[in-house]
Amino acid sequence: MCGIAGIFHCGTPKPVDPRRVERMTDALAHRGPDGSGVWTAPGVGLGHRRLSIIDLAGSPQPMHSVDDRAVIVFNGEIYNYRALRRELEAGGARFATNGDTEVILAAWQRWGPDCLTRLEGMFALALYDRGSRQLFLARDRFGVKPLFLARLSDGSMAFASELKGLLAHPLVRRIADPLAIEDYMTWGYVPDHRSILKGVEKLPAGHFLLLDHGREPPAPRQWWDISFEDRAGGSTADLSAELLHRLREGVTSRMVADVPLGAFLSGGVDSSSVVALMAEASRDPVRSCSIGFDVAAVDETGYARQIAERFGTDHRERIVSPDDIADLDRIAGIFDEPFADASALPTLRVCELARESVKVALSGDGADEALAGYRRQVFHHRESQARAILPQGLRAPLFGTLGRLWPKADWAPQALRAKTTFLSLAESDAQGYARALAILDAPARARLYGADMLRERGDYRAEDPLIALMADAPARSGLDAAQYADLKFWLPGDILTKVDRTSMAVGLEAREPLLDHRLVGFAASLPERQRVRGRQGKWLMKRSMERYLPQEILYRPKQGFVTPLAQWFRGPLAATARSIAANDRLIDSGWFDRNALATLTEQHISGQSDHGRVLWQLVMLEKSLSGMGLRG
Structure with a gap:
């Protein structure tokens, strides 16, 4: 795993100062503490920071092809590189190293952009072809590895693995995009279609960009997409056997490394499944690590310990407490963009714990999105079926009225909190799912915004891109479309961003075997029916893993990596919550109304409402803006 950065002149190929590229890569030193390199030619500069995982001594970057016609910097791992190498050698390719980077170079020279469809792995890469004088930028299927782009005033395009790499370039402006604030206050992260900085973009997952000197940059081209349009046939037993084969294939392919390897273990179905299949494939004990909390209601270390004992892992664990909040400035600096998934804190801690003994760790991320493991997906499936029965003309007035009249009761038992369900049933499938995903709906956001923000936001609503994505999804049902949205929107924006930044911050490579394409x-x-039955999501995966995992692991209520924000903000972090409304950076920007923030805070501390997630959003927003020195 590594960090990459570079500069490409889309107009006249002006000289590139290697010191400028070096400063960009130095800002990414945490991603690659094992080595660095810079290469420049007229109109192009490529920089690299290396975390050595495969071919430890033999694959420095930037790497040149054997014939010196192509140069690459690459962040990620190609798990099928050995098979690809054999195929390429059979066609006459020659290799000077034993790693995966040189295989990409040879694949490009054989197949051009079509080489991407042959790569199995996670990657962001920049490859300069000296023959065609083109720069090829590409990102893996799901967006496991990031790539930020900035078009600059001198006619060049800069790119980097993280925003801090771009910020090392003097021509990148530090002006926040108010529409990104709207996105962030809705989702808790800035999705891939936008950046917190005006003028900065993210190359979308499953896309590539081919740049030429003397031509305007084209729009990115999609090279891969997931489809839910086909349906597999066969009995449950046959489908279960096929799924288990695919699970094994995903896990074993990601166990290839020339350094110590371990696993994150939460005690949930996904991470437990990964550990079980690793133990099956390994002669040595799996090295597992877990993070717990000092609040018993959200602590899962007991379940993780149960799995560790079952499979004889070399297990370690650590507890997160409110004292860890002292690391907020560090967390904000790790993410650059505001990021309010509170599980980032325990994820950072588990990465630190893993890095003490291994350099690569396998995670359980991706199964919920792919196999309908989220409660919201199960609820959406049932709501979608209800919408299909009742016509919109009946649903909208009936459930819309019920939703408006029903009180919002965060304190009540789940069965009595029906307001969101009624409002969702009054809407389309896509609108209803957007409501389920949003931390704050549009009216709630508007109550917090200042006059300047309301004016700058205009008619844009953060839900619009998600609704459009679901409307155009290659899907046959509401459940299909919801899962498609999670894989294309939520997964790269939240889950993969969280794991990439926290693991890279400590020089750890995280791999996602359950995201094998x-x-x-x-x-x-x-x-x-193989994904959802009744209230049970991820049904076939649980059925398939019954031979490995106990019932209390497979079928206990899903908890997730939950941080006890509500309790913390009513107790040891109450002063931090109250400081939000007094924060000049948030108020002077014109984005927020001071009185509205103060009211929100006191409602939470008094127990009248649960605004823990929103308070965390606001705290992390201020930390992020301050850390980058951004202005509105």
């Missing part, structure tokens, strides 16, 4: 493609073809 063959596994996800098969999961997307499963009939709905």
Whole structure:
């Protein structure tokens, strides 16, 4: 795993100062503490920071092809590189190293952009072809590895693995985009279609960009997408056997490394499944690590310990407490963009714990998106079925009225909190799912915004891109479209961003075996009944893992990596919550109304409402803006 950065002149190929590229890569030193390199030619400069995982001594970057016609910097791992190398050698390719980077160079020279479809792995890469004088930028299927782009005033395009790499370039402006604030206050992160900085973009997952000197940069081109349009046939037993084969394939392919390897273990279905299949494939004990909390209601270390004992892992654990909040400035600096998934804190801690003994760790991320493991997906499935029965003309007035009249009761039992469900049933499938995903709906955001923000936001609503994505999804049902949105919107924007930044911050490579594209493609073809039955999501995966995992692990209520924000902001962090309304950076920007923030805070501390997630959003927003020195 590594960090990459570079500069490409889209107009006249002006000289590139290697010191400028070096400063950009130095800002990414945490991603690659094992080595660095810079290469420049007229109109192009490529920089690299290396975390050595495969071919430890033999694959420095930037790397040149054997014939010196192509140069690459690459962040990620290609798990099928050995098979690709054999195929390329059979066609006459020659290699000077034993790693995966040189295989990409040879694949490019054989197949051009079509080489991407042959790569199995996670990657962001920049490859300069000296023959065609083109720069090829590409990102993996799901967006496991990031790539930020900035078009600059001198006619060049700069790119980097993280925003801090771009910020090391003097021509990148530090002006915040108010529409990104709207996105962030809705989702808790800035999705991939936008950046917190005006003029900065993210190359979308499953896309590439081919740049030429003397030509305006084209729009990125999609090279891969997931489809839910086909349905697999066969009995439950046959589908279960196929799914288990795909799970094994995903896990074993990601166990290739020339350094110590371990696993994150939460005690949930996904991470437990990964550990079980690793233990099956390994002669040595799996090295596992877990993070818990000092609040018993959200602590899962007991379940993780149970799995560790079952499979004889070399297990370690650590507890997160409110004292860890002292690391907020560090967390904000790790993410650059505002990021309010509170599980980032325990994820950072588990990465630190893992890095003490290994350099690579496998995670359980991706199965919920691919196999319908989220409660919201199960609820959406049932709501979608209800919408299909009742016509819109009946649903909208009936459930809309019920939703407006029903009180918002955060304190009440789940069964009595029906307001969101009624409002969702009054809407379309896509609108209803957007409501389920949003931390704050549009009216709630508007109550917090200042006059300047309301004016700058205009008619834009953060839900619009998600609704459009679901409307155009290659899907046959509401559940299909919801899962498609999670894979394309939520997964790269939240989950993969969280794991990439926290793992890279400590020089750890995290791998996602349950995001093997063959596994996800098969999961997307499963009939709905194999994904959801009654209130049970991820049904076939749980059925398939019954031979490995106990019932209390497979079928206990899903908890997730939950941080006890509500309790913390009513107790040890109450002063931090009250400081939000007095924060000049948030108020002077014109984005927020001071009185509205003060009211929100006191409602939470008094127990009248649960605004823990929103308070965390606001705290992390201020930390992020301050850390980058941004202005509105």
